[in-house]
Amino acid sequence: MLLTIFWPLRNLLSFFLLINFGVQSFAQEADSVKREFWVDLEVRPRAEYRDNFMWTPADSAMPALYVTQRNRATINYINKWFRFHASPQEIHVWGGKNGFSKVGSVNACEFYIEPKLDKNWSFRLGRQALSLDNGRIFSAAPWSQQSRAHEGLRVFYNNKISTDLTIAFTRPYGRAFDPAYSPVASHQYKLLLLHHLKHKFKDWTLTTINAMDVFEKPNLAGQYYRRVTNGGRLEYTSGLLYSTVNAYYQYGRTATLKKIRAYYIQPEISTTFSKTTFRLGAEILSGNSTNIRDDKTHSFVPLYGVAWKFMGNMNLFTRFPSDVSDKGLVNPYLFILRPVNKKLSLRADVHLFYSQFSLARSEDELAGTFLGFESDLSINYKPVKNVEVIYGFSFTLANERMELLKKVPDSGKTPVWSFLMISYAPRIIDLK
Numbered sequence: 001m002l003l004t005i006f007w008p009l010r011n012l013l014s015f016f017l018l019i020n021f022g023v024q025s026f027a028q029e030a031d032s033v034k035r036e037f038w039v040d041l042e043v044r045p046r047a048e049y050r051d052n053f054m055w056t057p058a059d060s061a062m063p064a065l066y067v068t069q070r071n072r073a074t075i076n077y078i079n080k081w082f083r084f085h086a087s088p089q090e091i092h093v094w095g096g097k098n099g100f101s102k103v104g105s106v107n108a109c110e111f112y113i114e115p116k117l118d119k120n121w122s123f124r125l126g127r128q129a130l131s132l133d134n135g136r137i138f139s140a141a142p143w144s145q146q147s148r149a150h151e152g153l154r155v156f157y158n159n160k161i162s163t164d165l166t167i168a169f170t171r172p173y174g175r176a177f178d179p180a181y182s183p184v185a186s187h188q189y190k191l192l193l194l195h196h197l198k199h200k201f202k203d204w205t206l207t208t209i210n211a212m213d214v215f216e217k218p219n220l221a222g223q224y225y226r227r228v229t230n231g232g233r234l235e236y237t238s239g240l241l242y243s244t245v246n247a248y249y250q251y252g253r254t255a256t257l258k259k260i261r262a263y264y265i266q267p268e269i270s271t272t273f274s275k276t277t278f279r280l281g282a283e284i285l286s287g288n289s290t291n292i293r294d295d296k297t298h299s300f301v302p303l304y305g306v307a308w309k310f311m312g313n314m315n316l317f318t319r320f321p322s323d324v325s326d327k328g329l330v331n332p333y334l335f336i337l338r339p340v341n342k343k344l345s346l347r348a349d350v351h352l353f354y355s356q357f358s359l360a361r362s363e364d365e366l367a368g369t370f371l372g373f374e375s376d377l378s379i380n381y382k383p384v385k386n387v388e389v390i391y392g393f394s395f396t397l398a399n400e401r402m403e404l405l406k407k408v409p410d411s412g413k414t415p416v417w418s419f420l421m422i423s424y425a426p427r428i429i430d431l432k
Contacts, residue, residue, distance in 0.1 A: 035079045039429040045069040046145070046421035053396065053408045053415035055315060062409075066095030070145040072109065083114040091145050091181040104181030109147050124154040127184065130166065132196050133207045133233055136246060136266065136305040143308060149183040150192065150304075161199045168192040187304075189213040190224065197232075208232035209248075211303060218255055227252035227260060229303060243269045250300055262286045262300035266310070279335040283310055285320065287328020287356045299326045312351045312374040313394045314417045316407050325405055328356025330369075343383060349376040359404045371405070372398040388423045 051063035072089035091104035112126030129140035129149045141148035152168030170187045179185035191214040198207045210230050217223040231248030246266035254260060268281030285300045292298065299321035307318040311331050317323045332352045339345040353371040360366040378392040396415045402408045408415055 035077070035432070037077045037429065037431045038427060039076075040074040040425060040427050042070065042072045042074070042423060042425040044072075044145070044421065044423045044425075046419055048417070048419045050417050051415065052410065052413045053314065053316065053398075053417070054406060055318070057406050064095075066093065068093050068104070068145045081116050083116075084112075085114070086111045089146070093181075103177065105146060105177035107146075107177070107182055107184075109183050110149055120157055120159045122156045124156070125152075127151045128154060129183075130154075130194070130304070132209055133198075134246070135309055137209055137211070137229070137248065137303045138194070138196075139304065139306040139309075141306050143306065146181045146183050148304060150187070151184060152192070161197060163195070163197040166192070166194040166196075168194070188215060190216050203237050205235040205237075206232065207235075212252075213303075215255065217257075225253040225255070225257060227254075227301075231264070240271050240273075241269070242271065243267075248300070254297060258295055258297045260297055260299075262298050264300045264302065275339055277335075277337040279333075279337075281333055283329070283331040283333075284356070285324075285329045287321065287324060288326045289357045290361075297321075297326065299324075299328065311353075312349065312396075313376040313378070313392055314374060314396060314415065316374070316396065316402075317353070323405065323407070324355055325359060327359055330354040330356055343381060345380045347376075347378045347380070350374070351376075355401070359401050366401055366404065368401065370399050371401050372396050386424060386426045388425075390421045390423075391419070393418045 045067060046069070047065070047067045049063065049065050054062075069092045070089060071092070072087055074087045075085070077084045087109040088107075089109050090106045092101070093104045094101050108127060110126070110128050112124050112128045114122055114124040116122040127149050128151075129147060130138040131140045132138040139148065150166070150168040151170070152166060154164055154166040156162075156164045168189075169191055170184070170189060173179070173182065173185045192211065193213075194209070194211045196207075196209050198205070200206075209232055210228075212226055212228045214224050214226045217225055227250065229248055229250045231246070233244055233246040235242070235244040244267070246264070246268075248264045250260055250262040250264070252260050263284075263286045265284045266281060268279060270277060270279040272278075285302070286298045287300075288298050301320045308315050310333070311317050311329075317329055317331075320329075321327075330353075334350050336348045337345065338347070351374040353374070354369040355371060356369070358367050358369055360368075374394060374396045376392065376394045378390060381389045381391075383389065394417045396402075396408075398408045398411045398415060400411045403411055
């Protein structure tokens with residue numbers, strides 16, 4: 001299977017060398033430019049065990065034990081005026097409901113060229129990850145084996161401020177492999193417009209993200225609706241104290257043409273004592289009350305970010321608004337990070353989960369908002385160069401209301417999740 005991935009590299013190299021020759025022909029300083037070419041290889045198997053909770057309503061077999069493996073090559077060539085980047089990968093799956101072994105997908109996580117116009121301006125064309133701010137709204141999703149990317153054009157400007165503008169689109173993708181293991185096939189938008197800005201001044205950092213995604217109306221080809229998300233994050237650092245607030249407002253239309261009026265707020269403070277870092281914060285995603293009008297929704301959708309980084313490793317809440325039945329979510333959390341030495345670090349996370357509005361009627365015995373408590377423990381160990389071993393164990397104390405959300409089949413039993421992941425990532429070519 002590795003031959004399937006690396007055989008096209010000859011054509012990739014020929015492609016970027018041809019592009020690079022054309023770019024350099026317009027650069028007066030091309031002969032004196034420093035050139036670098038390197039190739040990294042990563043093999044990342046991960047075994048996961050899950051019992052007594054469901055990621056989707058279709059989950060049936062529990063307990064479940066399965067292994068996924070990512071085989072990825074990352075190819076980079078740069079000079080003063082140009083960069084080429086490609087990361088072909090194969091995702092393999094063992095176990096699960098599809099039999100002993102299968103190829104989840106063979107694809108490119110990223111594939112782009114980035115010419116530099118001058119010292120401040122450049123543009124990136126092709127398939128590329130969008131890792132913005134803290135990853136809550138746009139993330140490369142590094143935990144998932146396939147990661148996440150978008151296809152289009154991104155224009156960068158870097159001087160006293162850093163800003164970029166992205167225009168992305170989707171197209172029909174092949175069905176030879178499982179779309180769940182593709183970095184792009186899960187996107188439903190037809191067009192994505194995104195502006196990002198980051199500026200630092202003294203102890204403050206301001207980040208803004210403004211996005212509009214355009215979708216085709218279901219069963220109505222050529223007719224579209226849009227969703228707009230505006231907001232950003234303000235950060236303040238003073239000595240050992242760090243504080244931030246993240247806030248977004250979302251409006252537009254849903255697939256059923258309901259008017260969206262939704263918000264997201266995330267305050268957080270952190271500090272470090274004796275090498276141990278404490279992060280205390282909360283996420284608030286707005287939802288619908290029982291008396292909302294039929295033509296409106298207040299349910300916030302956190303676009304193309306990651307959930308596990310903020311809402312727990314068990315990924316109980318990832319698909320919004322369906323995972324919370326349109327009722328919103330409040331997630332107070334505490335993260336504790338402790339490096340033991342240069343090779344070993346420990347982490348403990350705790351979460352409380354509440355729906356913003358009750359899942360049941362006021363006269364029902366399940367009326368209320370508390371959903372449960374989650375604890376995540378993880379160990380990160382780097383025994384030698386290029387090798388990383390991560391082990392994690394998580395459990396949830398679920399309230400009966402979790403059964404209403406179809407996240408647990410029996411709240412009287414403890415949902416658990418555990419994983420062991422090994423990453424071997426050597427550099428196999430390094431030319432300067």
